[in-house]
Amino acid sequence: MPGDLLRRPLIVLAACGCLAAWSSNTHAAPPRLAVITAPQAPRLTLDRATLRNIFLKKIFVDADGQRLIPVNLPPASPLREAFFRELTHMPDVQMQDYWNRQYFQGVSPPYVLASQQAVVRFVATTPGAIGYVASCHADASVQVVLTLSLPASAAVAADCDGSAGH
Template sequence: MRGFITLLLLIIGLCLQSAGMAADKSVIAVIVANDNPSKSISLGELKLIYWRKKTYWANGQRIHPINLPSDNPLRLQFSSSILGSAPSAQNDYWNGLYFHGVSPPHVLYSDEAAIRYVQETAGSIAYADACKLDNRVRPVLWLLPNGEISTNASSISCN
């Protein structure tokens, strides 16, 4: 009986811990400039952009993807959900492409820096906390805390 109670308490503790970890995640908005002709973006297209396999928008404009630092919680969430791996696991990929003239996405150090860069740089794309956005940029996709992708802003709640 004592073993059963210990096991039950362990399971409850793990459930509470995983619920707390999910609560720490933010809604991430993938953003482009207001004048970017792309009204939406697919998950597949976003992956290609961030792996630098798609480098031009449909109108011929060069794509400038932006990342946050590798230890930033939004970057960790974005990388694991969208790219399928942690930033540290991507180093070998980028090291291999370096000698072919392909560099990883440029890194900016805050949501605000990413928002300003996208606002001021034609063809750029980035991600930021959805609750920090304003009318300077346009979101084209949302990554919800549960890992789901949404194209509908009404599913976003900022408290």
């Protein structure tokens, strides 16, 4: 019995050490925003400037003449806001004004899909499609062509724990 009393503090300390190690592993780096294409990526250099022009519909086709189809998340999505702020440095109001002007010139904004899962499925099966999702949602059916940092507000909405939208 005296030996049991001596072992208890060691067991508690060991358990606390395991708990500390476990908790530090569960708080991994925040997700990043992944720009995705179908496995056969468009023949373009997909850097920030080119992506900006694709999503602003200033570039319509790749080097082979493949039509480019940018897709967005819904307007209220923090990931959409983070993506456009990173690429265009325009606030939402300015983006809305841009698309109002474009629409009257015959240029429609990118398609809007309801969820990150929908973006992955659409991009994976649509030649020329380009979208963005939290990096944790990109799977083997798509190719990640660029990753961008997410601000904390968008990282919370990234839904990487799988709790919503499946």
